[in-house]
Amino acid sequence: MMSDDNTIGAMALTELPDRKGFLKPHRIILMAIAAVLVFCAAWFMRWDWLPEYGWRLAQGVGVTLLMLFSTCILGFLFAVPLGLVQVTGPWPLKMLARGFCTIIRGTPLLLQLWLLYYGLGSLFPQFPAIRQSFLWPYLREAWPYGVAALTMSFAAYEGEVMRGAFAGVPAGELEAGRAYGMSRWTVFRRIWLPRAIHRALPTLNGETVLQLKATPLVATITVIDVYAVVSKIRQMTYLTYEPLLLLALIYLCLTAILVVAFRALENKIPTRGA
């Protein structure tokens, strides 16, 4: 039903060739160059450390993905109300949401992370009530601060995206919902929210990729993600390029998977080309 010429596929990066058009001269040349590069990397560089650190790298990728998905999901759950109140909320909530988005988006993520971890994190132990609470086993770890900072960041950026997406849903479609007797909640749940998310998907795709590449910051507060593992490998093996090249490859693969997954999601509802 949907064909490529009347569907906005996505940007060039996500345009995967079909099987028939795959072997074109320029592709053959590019593949040859890639093969030479891979061969050189394998032949002239040292990779003997890989088996020894393989398991730790896998664990690192796991932590990175966990950080990415937990903060994206949590952050998005906050972003929806943040965007909504900016479009339709009473003015105190609107100002609060706008203030939150401005402050978080206006300061470096690294700064927020350190303020949370070194600031709050060192403040908490001074209160016996907190030390004795059931939360303490978590609060003395590093990862909750990483999750909190990344979640807040994602919520603030996506709050802005959702504000635009909510505002951009044609008023007529919401009016049609009301005209058929829908309650405000039903209009929101059945029309406004799904329509806004669909509009925001291409942007959310890019923002999720950015979020993936923001996760290495948690390595600075002792969370052992894949970046921290690679740093460790560099210290242990005195190698500079090989671990970093591997790290680049890992992030590239993760990004590609994210992009393809989002594209599949976008194409569930085809958009008419403008």
Added chain:
Amino acid sequence: MTVRAEAIAVENLHKRFGPLEVLKGVSLTAHEGDVIAIIGGSGSGKSTFLRCINMLELPSAGTVTIHGETIAMKKDGHGGMMPADRKQVQRIRSRLGMVFQNFNLWQHMTILQNVIEAPVHVLGVPKAEAVERAEALLRRVGLYEKRDAFPAFLSGGQQQRAAIARALAVQPHVMLFDEPTSALDPELVGEVLTVIGDLAKEKRTMILVTHEMKFARNVANHIVFLANGVIEEQGPPEEIFGAPKSERLKKFISSIH
């Protein structure tokens, strides 16, 4: 004419937008089976009047009664009115089939999903039953083959026919048409008017705001001419188009021919 139940009774409706008074006391009664066409120049308040019937536009004064049930209103504190009971308005709206000038189909749903949305999520009809009825309606408006297409891939005429199927799906007491062909290319107007004409033949109660005078004359049994926020003249189509009394109506009719 035998006595038929009143489907819609509007009493002395006023609507102000700030200092501008768009409706200055309009009263209109539609009985079961009536097809009423509202005509008038742009800015005459005809769309506003239609939208006041289902409270998409809140009247400043006056009452709206649908199937004997008057919509309870209260003061909104700014000199206007608002519904006293939101649930009542939702219940009444759920049995009014509104067709918009710009179709307003939900773009993230297929045509079939658009048609079953209100029956399933407002009226609580079981999904299988709603789908069955929706498919029959889509067949009727000639869009059965397009049931899994998204609205953006349909022509304007097809979208408006889908919107009519969506309105019919709630088994409406009254159909409200707000300039259903004004946003269409000329060659697509006919297919939509044919569908509406068929509905009129079934003696469905309909109120129709339109610019299609020939069509209004053919399908409506009562024509209302609005000018400057009041009903300037009303009556059966033969009288309105054949022997207009007021100067304004004479001028309006001659201007469109």
